[in-house]
Amino acid sequence: MSTRTFLVHGLVAGLLAGLAAFVVAYTVGEPQVDRAIALEEAAGATATDGHGHAHDHDDASAGHSHGEDAAVSRTTQSTLGLATGTLAIGVVLGGLTGLLAALGLGRLGGLRPAGSTALVALLGAVSFSVVPFLKYPATPPAVGSGETIDSRTAVYFGFLAVSVAAVVLAVALARRVARQWGGVPGVLAGVAAYVVAVAVAAVAFPKVDELGDFPAGILWDFRVASLLTLLAMWAVIGAVLTLLVDRAWQRHSAVQARRELAASL
Numbered sequence: 162m163s164t165r166t167f168l169v170h171g172l173v174a175g176l177l178a179g180l181a182a183f184v185v186a187y188t189v190g191e192p193q194v195d196r197a198i199a200l201e202e203a204a205g206a207t208a209t210d211g212h213g214h215a216h217d218h219d220d221a222s223a224g225h226s227h228g229e230d231a232a233v234s235r236t237t238q239s240t241l242g243l244a245t246g247t248l249a250i251g252v253v254l255g256g257l258t259g260l261l262a263a264l265g266l267g268r269l270g271g272l273r274p275a276g277s278t279a280l281v282a283l284l285g286a287v288s289f290s291v292v293p294f295l296k297y298p299a300t301p302p303a304v305g306s307g308e309t310i311d312s313r314t315a316v317y318f319g320f321l322a323v324s325v326a327a328v329v330l331a332v333a334l335a336r337r338v339a340r341q342w343g344g345v346p347g348v349l350a351g352v353a354a355y356v357v358a359v360a361v362a363a364v365a366f367p368k369v370d371e372l373g374d375f376p377a378g379i380l381w382d383f384r385v386a387s388l389l390t391l392l393a394m395w396a397v398i399g400a401v402l403t404l405l406v407d408r409a410w411q412r413h414s415a416v417q418a419r420r421e422l423a424a425s426l
Contacts, residue, residue, distance in 0.1 A: 162274065162406075162413055167263035168256055170405040171398075175255015178397035179248035185393040186247060190386035191239045196379050197301035198235070247394070255398050258285050262402065268336070270344055275407035282399030288328035288355075290391045293321040296363050299387035300372075301380065313369050320366050327358035 262278040269277040297317045331351040339347025372380065 162263075162266070162409055164260065164263040166409055167259040167266075167278075167406065169259070170402055170409065171255040171257070171259020171262070172252055173255070173405065174259070174398045174401035175252040176248065177251075177401050178255055178394045179244075179251025181397045182247040182251060182390050182394040183244045186243055186386070186390045187239065190383070190390055191243070193379060193383040193386050194239070194301060195235075197375075197383060200376070200379065247390075251394055251398070254285070254289075254394065255402065258282055258398055259402060261285065262406065269332075270336075270339060270347075273407075274410040275403050278406045279399055279403045282395065282402060284328050284332070286392075286395035286399070288324045289321065290395060291388075292324045292359055293317065294388060294391060296320050296366065297369060298384045301375075301383040316366055316369065320362060323362045323366075324359055327355050327362070331355035331358070 258281060262274075262281045265277050265281050266274055267277075269280055272280065297313075297320065331354045334354050335347040335351025337347075338350040
């Protein structure tokens with residue numbers, strides 16, 4: 162099996178994963194975004210001027226509008242824009258996972274291609290999405306200051322990089338321990354090393370607390386929906402890529418068996 166086979170299968174898996182993520186995000190996540198936007202617009206609908214008189218705030222916030230009169234309408238954002246984003250991310254993650262699965266083939270103990278591919282997808286989901294989400298969970302509109310968005314983005318990607326690097330080093334440690342002490346001690350050593358590394362990083366990295374008085378219920382629902390979208394994407398990538406790799410491996414093995422039989426005659 163060639164690297165190209167893994168890549169193509171990863172791209173297909175990523176495309177399907179992007180579709181699945183779009184369905185979840187649209188049905189579960191977008192209602193929470195609408196609630197947050199409505200809350201933001203209601204809070205900014207009126208403001209008090211220097212003389213204590215209330216005045217309409219719509220004109221002042223026209224450039225910040227989420228509605229139909231915005232540069233990109235809310236309907237377009239929640240349909241075409243959302244679909245484009247999830248499909249693009251899905252294809253990129255799927256292709257990258259396929260390449261990493263090809264790289265891990267034969268290097269993850271005695272796992273068959275399907276098993277090593279599933280493990281690579283699991284490690285990718287945990288290190289690239291789940292653990293960074295637990296440290297810096299997604300926030301809806303109206304949460305966070307625009308002045309700190311650059312610093313918040315920097316610390317998020319910094320922690321993500323640490324998480325990914327930690328899982329790579331944990332896999333290397335697990336392989337080394339497994340060669341000397343066996344598979345189970347190797348797995349335990351790798352898991353322990355990763356947990357310790359990300360725990361230390363989670364403590365070292367700064368906290369982001371800009372929630373203000375945003376309703377806890379809406380925030381919780383939004384974050385649950387965001388996590389479900391991530392899990393849906395990775396579940397489809399892992400399941401579809403593993404299935405496609407397994408089918409390709411079975412065909413490859415059948416061809417090899419026929420060639421060996423023909424050569425022995």
